[in-house]
Amino acid sequence: MVNQVLAAVAWAPKQTQLREFLRPEVPQDGGVLQVETVGVCGTDVANYATVREPRILGHHVVGFVSGLGAEASRRWGLHEGDRVAMEEYIPCGQCKECRRGRYRACPFTDSRRGGLRYGNTPIDVPPALWGGFAEYLYLHPNAVLHRMPAHVPSVEAAMTLPIANGFEWMDVECGVRFGQTVVIQGPGQQGLACLLAAKSLGASVMVVGRQSSRHRLELARQLGADAIVNVTHEDLSQKVLDFTGGDLADVVIDVTSGGSDPVKQSFDIVRRGGTVALAAYKHQTIPAWDVDQVVAKSVTVKGLRGHSHRSVEMAIDCIADGRFPIHLLNSHHFSLQDTDLALRTAGGEGEPNPLLVAVSPGLAQVKKGRHSNPSS
Amino acid sequence: MVNQVLAAVAWAPKQTQLREFLRPEVPQDGGVLQVETVGVCGTDVANYATVREPRILGHHVVGFVSGLGAEASRRWGLHEGDRVAMEEYIPCGQCKECRRGRYRACPFTDSRRGGLRYGNTPIDVPPALWGGFAEYLYLHPNAVLHRMPAHVPSVEAAMTLPIANGFEWMDVECGVRFGQTVVIQGPGQQGLACLLAAKSLGASVMVVGRQSSRHRLELARQLGADAIVNVTHEDLSQKVLDFTGGDLADVVIDVTSGGSDPVKQSFDIVRRGGTVALAAYKHQTIPAWDVDQVVAKSVTVKGLRGHSHRSVEMAIDCIADGRFPIHLLNSHHFSLQDTDLALRTAGGEGEPNPLLVAVSPGLAQVKKGRHSNPSS
Amino acid sequence: MVNQVLAAVAWAPKQTQLREFLRPEVPQDGGVLQVETVGVCGTDVANYATVREPRILGHHVVGFVSGLGAEASRRWGLHEGDRVAMEEYIPCGQCKECRRGRYRACPFTDSRRGGLRYGNTPIDVPPALWGGFAEYLYLHPNAVLHRMPAHVPSVEAAMTLPIANGFEWMDVECGVRFGQTVVIQGPGQQGLACLLAAKSLGASVMVVGRQSSRHRLELARQLGADAIVNVTHEDLSQKVLDFTGGDLADVVIDVTSGGSDPVKQSFDIVRRGGTVALAAYKHQTIPAWDVDQVVAKSVTVKGLRGHSHRSVEMAIDCIADGRFPIHLLNSHHFSLQDTDLALRTAGGEGEPNPLLVAVSPGLAQVKKGRHSNPSS
């Protein structure tokens, strides 16, 4: 039994430090997870840049149950050695939101209100091990775990949460169905996750980006996009008319982070009665929103965040069935010692051309650069 | 058999003239309706002010089937003498929209594209009698008719379409259910129709207006509103907090015609995960739309127009069951000879304090002013 | 602070005995409830007749929070003195069913698999006070509580769970909507609860029973049924044709406990494309099920059990708004000392003409017989 746990603690802006912690006791209703791989999320990058109270970042976690209380085993239906993907939420299970299956809205998951959340809880909250950039992680009694099949490569397994967002937004929220047309504005992590979900659901999908993301557009094509549009050089409206046979799109989702133009364009390219989904913060207002267009076209607009139990299970099914070359989404794979480089790379200040960056505490040696199939 | 049909033709801006027409032949697959009562719609008022090609206005029509072809009788399941409420649409029945039950989106109902529509078709399209301000009206083979029970007073029966909008928007589109809280911004014809629908569905309803519409707010209370707010004197946000026990509203609908403030406020007073419905043209853009608020609160926004077969049936059920004092919605009742005055009154340039204004071609004598129960 | 708690323990078939227990300690994450009133459920009657291990029956409980841990207060959003209605389930909050909002399917609520449930847990499971026939009851950390407004009479508040079943079945499961027609076979506790729910949702409702339940049919009429049918003397099929204008019923629910005839009739009187709901065990098979009729009429059949968080809230809204004379459902009201009589009465072996029977531990004196408004 290991008693010392190594973890990368973010202790000041853009700085992490490897520290040793005691392996937590295993409570009756909780456990300990051996971290296999953790994916770097955009939230990690933001927290890395602004951290004040020291904490272990990382919440796209896959690993093996290493210690487990009897009560937790009974509730979770798990045993030591089982492989699981985790959600970042630690919901109370007893409030109205939890009772209705909307645990991502549980007030106890809101760190601004004193709630706990994996990857963003200070180390002075015992037992400190609340983040994925560590050899082991504490399984709180309210942790949300999902079985992960053995055959899935660990870097793909660590993509469960972003892909779950794709299923939540495309299936659960927007009701994308077989035969529909979907336009995804923004070929980043979330846009490509939406692509995987929409293709799994049987839709025809167009992915839209700018010249600066042309490599990601190409990746979109490899992942199954039926059409890609480089808006720097191509006319989006005309492309959508061609793609949909003149009908315009059933669903348009905007996951671009900057600027209000994609929002406005979304309303132009959606069909009468269609849905415009908004899933990224703009940090600015839309200067002149044509609300009459929303009425005239009977558009539904949906503001979207996060995932649910069901969409996480769908993501795991999608990853596990091997239909899509999901490994292409992983651009970099680092050891725990290189957590700093991993976070800088994901933030565009480290290795070039990042997409999904992963860290595996068990990885013997630093690997740098792009790997076509990093888990092999 | 009457052979001459008297009708009020709108032939120039803000002018109508009584003219005589030949009673139409009854085709195998169509018929003729004896108009009992026609309600004045805001669209009529707008068309009255701008008309170029002469036409008979009026499309909130209830009447009696006066002539009926054998094929129409079979399709519609109707006989001569039956009382019906009409929809304004004349959908083709064969296009994709019609085949999917969305006939209000049928391209043939769009008068800008050459489609026919009751109350807005020139008299030079034979057989001329396309509007409700007439003794008789032509029943096109594609007319959409609904049985109207005999016991319903005619001015109430003529409110079927606006009340159908209320059911379409509250039930079919926004899914308002028993126990939910609904805030309606704007106590006009459409707002009060939404009130009737939301109360029928079992919701708790707050109606919001300004000092200038305080009489309508009072009327809202008489029709069953659980709360009313005069925003000229009261703080809407605080009132909504009180009304919902701090939860904010499940559904907010804005049916005010002017200004962007109600749109912005709608997003402030809707709960996380709630719905903001927009059902009135603003003829202006929203200057600084806080799109991040839509994402942060996971709001659904719905642009809404018109009614469906189902919502019209719901409206008739609502009117017929007598639970609400719907007659209070009728403010004026005129004879065919006073169609001009009816249209001016509905437009705020005739008799004072208009709400729903009705014209009954069979009414012997001009009645002016407000009637508490005009159909008695 | 009371330290001794009086409770009626069912210790042998059809026998209860008042015993004293220690008031439980209040854990950080749990509490103690002062029982105000408990309604007698059919399950209580069945358990009363067959009990082996001693236990405190009663799970339709309303009461006041008497002791509360800090953690429980935070999770439940409650304070000492708050009035609440309880559910019978004690779900784990962490399994897949709980995480998806379907906690009534949580394996930990299944007493056959070792789960706990209010009103059916032996007294040798500490702290013994798991039932409503007691002055105080233990609030397990996983208890499901709902606020109950102060103005609701306690015997009506104790009807929350059966009425919640009505909303679960009519609204959540069968999607009953304004203007639909519903036929309820069986005017017992569950049938009348379905009546309240269906009327709240705006449906037209027919309640069907036999001569032996004619008093309950009359009660159905007082509660708002649009039609009642005594099948001993009247032709159900003809009555349904008349009631629905020849269309047959949108939804038929069978809550009769005995015999297969009502099941067969349900398929005859439902319209094409309608729903047949089955919500009562028959303890016998249907001898010749015409499955081709199900296909020919495109019927949906739904097997139904229990309630959800949402339907309990709807029930409380329905009880609290005072639209229906719900007090008429209460037939008998006893003190804790008369728990035996209450259980026998509910089982048809005590006082005559039982419907909903309630016990209030605080009731000073035995009240017998039928009370038109027992809570006054």
Place this chain on the structure above:
Amino acid sequence: MVNQVLAAVAWAPKQTQLREFLRPEVPQDGGVLQVETVGVCGTDVANYATVREPRILGHHVVGFVSGLGAEASRRWGLHEGDRVAMEEYIPCGQCKECRRGRYRACPFTDSRRGGLRYGNTPIDVPPALWGGFAEYLYLHPNAVLHRMPAHVPSVEAAMTLPIANGFEWMDVECGVRFGQTVVIQGPGQQGLACLLAAKSLGASVMVVGRQSSRHRLELARQLGADAIVNVTHEDLSQKVLDFTGGDLADVVIDVTSGGSDPVKQSFDIVRRGGTVALAAYKHQTIPAWDVDQVVAKSVTVKGLRGHSHRSVEMAIDCIADGRFPIHLLNSHHFSLQDTDLALRTAGGEGEPNPLLVAVSPGLAQVKKGRHSNPSS
């Protein structure tokens, strides 16, 4: 312009005869279709065996618009030369069912009530050409047509309607979604269509049959079934447990025509809260239906028939995208001269091993036997 039209008239039980008809006039609101290929439906086989009044059978029709009235062109959005698949229904477009998008329930499509239907209307109803086993077919003003892409082989295009049933039942009615498990009992035409639909929707699918249909089970595997079960040799319940990891199936559909055992087994192998779909007539009752099992497991049962506008479009998308080797479903392809042999083969009395049998009036020469890719 051809003036003589050759058609195979079914004039007595199990007998067809080639006759000549006049090419119909093209009405303003209708047209004429040049039949490319017609698939043989089970209904055709049944009608072939029992026909009294002579008629042209065949309603799984794909062809080219050969003549078209101006009004029909406008309504249908089609021009001469366009390729279309037809539905069998000729709905009125004006009744309540049509107005709600449920045109397959339109009373005018019911031939028992005097309605017209393609493939089952006597030749003495002018203009006689109501069936697909003919060079040309009359396009009634109320015909329901769907565009068919040029690249689709004609025998695959002629499978549109059975595959549409699969989408109607799996998607529209049962709500099959990505990641769900579906068990299909019966590997015939309808079962395999359900397989294609369920796979398109992203489900995991098990197909179940007997030893006598082992070739069809093998075909199911080639079409993408994740598991097949030969119930003559294998234990279905155990196989379903293995397939679903112990959870049982989300959806079970029974499309076997004979016997009640598959119905009973469906309830055993469906999960709690799952759906059992019934889509084939049994012509017998179920001897002892365990209705308590339906309640205890909270099962939804759905009786299913026919397709809708949406499911036909989905079927065309599925056929056109080429993901599945749909040509494998076609077992025989005949000329118009061999219509008799085609009908006997489809009924199991002609060529061996029939599955989907097609007739192409334009096929120069009789082709017999099984073709792996008959359209090439």
